[in-house]
Amino acid sequence: MRTEVSTYQMRYQMTAGDHGSPIQLLSPDGERxxxxxxxxxxxxxxxxxxxxxxxxxxEDMVVARRIDAEGTALQRQGQLGLWPPxxxxxxxxxxxxxxxxxxxxxxxxxxxxxxxxVRGASLPDLVRQWRGNAHSGWDPFALNxxxxxxxxxxxxxxxxxxxxxxxxxGAETAAVTYFGDGATSQGDVNESMVFxxxxxxxxxxxxxxxxxxxxxxxxxxxxxxIARRAPGFGIPSARVDGNDVLACLAVTREALERxxxxxxxxYIEAVTYRMGPHTTAxxxxxxxxxxxxxxWKERDPIARFExxxxxxxxxxxxxxxxxxxxxDAVAAELREATIHMPDPAPGSLFEHVYAGPHSVLDRQRxxxxxxxxxxxxxTLVEGGH
Amino acid sequence: xxxxxPLVQMTFAKALNAGLRRAMERDPRVVLMGEDIGKLGGxxxxxxxxxxxxxxxxxxxxxxxxxxxxxxAIGMAYRGYRPIVEIQFDGFLYPAFDQIVSxxxxxxxxxxxxxxxxxxxxxxFGGGIGSPEHHSESPEAYFVHTAGLRxxxxxxxxxxxxxxxxxxxxxxxxxxxxxxxxYHDKGDVDTSVGLDGPGGLxxxxxxxxxxxxxVTLVAYGPLVKTCLDAAIAASDEGVSVEVIDxxxxxxxxxxxxxxxxxxxxxxxxxxxxxxxGGLGAEIAASIAERCFYYLEHAPVRVTGFDIPYPYSKLExxxxxxxDRILDGVDRVLGRPNSLSGTEEGE
Ligand SMILES: Cc1ncc(C[n+]2csc(CCOP(=O)(O)OP(=O)(O)O)c2C)c(N)n1
Ligand SMILES: [Mg+2]
Numbered sequence: 012m013r014t015e016v017s018t019y020q021m022r023y024q025m026t027a028g029d030h031g032s033p034i035q036l037l038s039p040d041g042e043r044x045x046x047x048x049x050x051x052x053x054x055x056x057x058x059x060x061x062x063x064x065x066x067x068x069x070e071d072m073v074v075a076r077r078i079d080a081e082g083t084a085l086q087r088q089g090q091l092g093l094w095p096p097x098x099x100x101x102x103x104x105x106x107x108x109x110x111x112x113x114x115x116x117x118x119x120x121x122x123x124x125x126x127x128x129v130r131g132a133s134l135p136d137l138v139r140q141w142r143g144n145a146h147s148g149w150d151p152f153a154l155n156x157x158x159x160x161x162x163x164x165x166x167x168x169x170x171x172x173x174x175x176x177x178x179x180x181g182a183e184t185a186a187v188t189y190f191g192d193g194a195t196s197q198g199d200v201n202e203s204m205v206f207x208x209x210x211x212x213x214x215x216x217x218x219x220x221x222x223x224x225x226x227x228x229x230x231x232x233x234x235x236x237i238a239r240r241a242p243g244f245g246i247p248s249a250r251v252d253g254n255d256v257l258a259c260l261a262v263t264r265e266a267l268e269r270x271x272x273x274x275x276x277x278y279i280e281a282v283t284y285r286m287g288p289h290t291t292a293x294x295x296x297x298x299x300x301x302x303x304x305x306x307w308k309e310r311d312p313i314a315r316f317e318x319x320x321x322x323x324x325x326x327x328x329x330x331x332x333x334x335x336x337x338x339d340a341v342a343a344e345l346r347e348a349t350i351h352m353p354d355p356a357p358g359s360l361f362e363h364v365y366a367g368p369h370s371v372l373d374r375q376r377x378x379x380x381x382x383x384x385x386x387x388x389x390t391l392v393e394g395g396h
Numbered sequence: 397x398x399x400x401x402p403l404v405q406m407t408f409a410k411a412l413n414a415g416l417r418r419a420m421e422r423d424p425r426v427v428l429m430g431e432d433i434g435k436l437g438g439x440x441x442x443x444x445x446x447x448x449x450x451x452x453x454x455x456x457x458x459x460x461x462x463x464x465x466x467x468x469a470i471g472m473a474y475r476g477y478r479p480i481v482e483i484q485f486d487g488f489l490y491p492a493f494d495q496i497v498s499x500x501x502x503x504x505x506x507x508x509x510x511x512x513x514x515x516x517x518x519x520x521f522g523g524g525i526g527s528p529e530h531h532s533e534s535p536e537a538y539f540v541h542t543a544g545l546r547x548x549x550x551x552x553x554x555x556x557x558x559x560x561x562x563x564x565x566x567x568x569x570x571x572x573x574x575x576x577x578x579y580h581d582k583g584d585v586d587t588s589v590g591l592d593g594p595g596g597l598x599x600x601x602x603x604x605x606x607x608x609x610x611v612t613l614v615a616y617g618p619l620v621k622t623c624l625d626a627a628i629a630a631s632d633e634g635v636s637v638e639v640i641d642x643x644x645x646x647x648x649x650x651x652x653x654x655x656x657x658x659x660x661x662x663x664x665x666x667x668x669x670x671x672x673g674g675l676g677a678e679i680a681a682s683i684a685e686r687c688f689y690y691l692e693h694a695p696v697r698v699t700g701f702d703i704p705y706p707y708s709k710l711e712x713x714x715x716x717x718x719d720r721i722l723d724g725v726d727r728v729l730g731r732p733n734s735l736s737g738t739e740e741g742e
Contacts, residue, residue, distance in 0.1 A: 092708055143708030193460035225431070354709050360701065371672060378734070381735065
């Protein structure tokens, strides 16, 4: 028994580290590495005309981080029931989201709040479910983005099914699904890869490996880099530096190009880090070495991008103050919208359970209204129908 | 000197932790499996410090895959282990549902009793803690409907402490439903109660939680406390309510229920789960069959509605509370109630 235990522990620790270096176009100190394969996906970013694209990536990352901080603050003040911070994952989310076309359909987990922001979700729609006012926010068909998914991994199958529909329709759009490192262990996620490969469905799997699934390190889920799993299913994959917004943008564009041109599914592992707790209910000091967080702060995605912009001479006072003002305004609006969000009407409990009438539930609704109408009201005494 | 039983005040969660610890000390083949149960001690801290004390080979953090956890637990059982599986929240057990219903529940039967499946499936269940979706469900009816599973739910720290040990010792698979909104409730626990202590074993039997003459009020898990509060409120109005804590949902201890209903002639059943096909339906039908001539009124159910568990702002409109339970008591007594003047209200 002793030896079995120590073998187990040894293997577990050995594989907790990374293998294979991820695709990186910006080094942590903000230096741009030319890349033969990926550079042509960044034609609108590199060179003279790129200033605007770069500024919009920068703005979205900064605003996203501010939304996240505001979400945490609102939860601490009792305005939200829970909040899943994505601080540290801005490059992975904003970079990939900027690659996705308006006609492509996204199937996210719960943490893609930055993606939803880029997609155009209204600010109240970002927090509605975390306040407990509804089970979802935005209209999926207005944004081409499904409601956030709490059941780990379930959405990956939905993305593949959507992509199968695209394929059978002969259309040229694609589906993109986001999920975490922990999710890669779920049967659903593995089955979704089987289906995607079998039909050569136009789908992009975007795994944000933020190194943790609540308290479980990624080494418990996989003994090889997660990206290496996909080829076993017959799906080409890439391992990308998830804190490099340009790399995330380029790699996602490549994958979508493959999907749009009839070349089937792709799988991206974006190697990033969950700098915050799992949710505001979590206490990472119970399971995580604080030095690890310090290490990852050195690789902060926004600081890296600022260094790059600075090197290009683009990070002037004008850009800085414009972006800061935008972040302030968004945060203030989010706060106002949250604090003044009206509670749902009690009767809404019974709405949308079915698309049509349902005799049993309709009767329960009548009784519910009667009960909350008060048993002594005059109308009740008269009106037994 | 007479030996006093050591009464210790504990939270519900701590009582479970102590019961698990005792079960692990008693039998080295008992192992815990689940997500985040090691260093973190589970999201509710029920397994706090157990990995530190028993090692990573007995308190096993698993990959994030419920079907995987349940299926491998079955394999461990073939090897003679007694796995205790933790499902993190009720809403996340469904990926494991196939393994539970098609495999765990049936293996003893289909192997002609040759393969025992002494797995305990711990599931924090029920609502009332302000969570997002999939964190507040009451799936008990699915399991009660599945032959081969025992289903139990403690309502207080003492029973939690004793029943978890019994569940682990059972050679049958046990679905162990923990009322998560009661995890922080405190109560006195007699730690001598347990498998190797004197009597007091709880698992298969219902408990008369408070005696009464006029109405039998049946509940389990999270609503037992609410029903006890309702009984006190009713007694202020001169109505004597007998509260029965089922503890075991499969099998149901009908002997205890029958004795009570023969005395009171009136039955109210309360649960958080949806009404249709719920435990209340089963109990009402069985008591009607067994005690028809003793009943003064049709049994009354006070339950969650037939809706998906709602967003937290409205959850207390969905969950039976003290007032709705008292309304049910009024109904079964034929007193003025929310249905008075309607057909249902007679
Ligand atoms: C089916 C299922 N099991 C368990 C959970 C509880 N849970 C919520 S998040 C989480 C960890 C997810 O980790 P990962 O996939 O890496 O995503 P991250 O949270 O890091 O973004 C777990 C276990 C769940 N939501 N769904
Ligand atoms: Mg993760």
